[in-house]
């Protein structure tokens with residue numbers, strides 16, 4: 001199969017599935033037994049930090065990247081006329097950063113993310129897994145982008161990074177996408193959803209904005225307390241269904257906004273009590289508000 005049939009305006013690379021399995025130390029396929037190749041795509045998010053205290057990280061500025069990337073890939077591989085394939089974006093068991101590295105699309109930095117020489121690290125990875133073999137495969141880049149920079153490691157407010165590994169339990173991006181009860185770890189949260197602190201400081205992201213139009217900031221990236229107060233859970237989910245953050249649901253987003261409001265001392269005790277009372281059956285939420293009330297009082 002010829003790779004020139006793939007039409008993409010952004011970089012892509014192809015690797016043998018078997019080589020990926022060997023690289024990650026797996027003897028043979030546990031899943032996708034008949035598959036032969038992985039076609040790995042990257043698509044840039046916006047890297048422009050919009051001023052505002054209550055905005056999500058940049059990967060959630062625009063439309064849900066899971067859906068967007070899937071349809072871009074569907075279009076890019078149309079001419080290959082594949083019969084046995086699946087498109088994976090974020091939710092597969094494949095180690096997507098490692099796939100992108102092996103496909104020559106960049107290197108994994110100390111922030112634990114794939115950095116592409118042109119597009120930096122603000123990007124989404126999408127993968128086609130197929131039984132099709134190709135006439136040519138890509139090789140990884142041999143270089144070291146980070147050297148002794150360490151800016152991301154120093155900037156992480158929760159010390160979640162050390163060299164190439166991430167302590168997920170300390171990472172604000174994990175905390176604010178879950179119903180975590182490690183309340184003090186939210187004290188230095190800066191983003192309404194996800195976290196970009198370790199990418200904001202990276203020199204590879206100080207580039208022009210290549211973000212896809214559908215990933216640029218839109219009105220639904222702005223959430224405010226009075227709106228969350230007036231919308232029912234159902235109405236909220238309907239309004240924000242095309243956003244990357246919709247999957248975590250209503251209450252975790254309310255929690256995130258309340259945390260940021262308290263971190264910025266920009267809320268009253270009465271407002272906190274209102275939400276606490278309204279959702280008192282959710283213990284993880286109730287107790288977090290208890291913690292926030294004390295913090296506001298400090």
Ligand code: B12
Pocket residue numbers: 057058059089090091092093094095096097098101102107108111112113114115121122123124125126164165166168171173174177193194195196198
């Ligand atoms: C779970 C998950 C998270 C979790 C936990 C991540 C973790 N490492 O534990 C949380 C919620 C914290 C998270 C946060 C984010 N995530 Co995330 N996440 C994932 C997901 C679904 C799985 C990652 C995972 O845990 N894999 C298991 C671990 C063991 O493997 P791994 O992470 O691939 O790590 C391996 C490699 O890094 C490799 N490795 C380490 N060093 C080196 C060096 C070299 C040279 C090589 C080759 C390999 C290598 O070894 C590791 C172990 O095998 C992937 C999608 C996917 N299916 O891969 C997206 C993914 C990694 N996330 C992504 C994004 C965008 C983010 C955020 C930037 C979002 C945000 N703004 O908040 C943050 C960044 C946080 C950070 N600094 O890493 C993108 C990454 C894009 C990029 N440029 O790399 C991915 C690929 C989703 C996508 N399809 O675009 N994420």
Ligand code: SF4
Pocket residue numbers: 155156157158159160161166170171172173194195196197198199
């Ligand atoms: S995403 Fe935020 S909390 Fe997670 S490692 Fe980066 S700076 Fe630290």
Ligand code: SF4
Pocket residue numbers: 109110111112145146147148149150151152153198201202203204
């Ligand atoms: S901030 Fe520096 S150390 Fe961290 S990923 Fe970027 S270049 Fe590497």
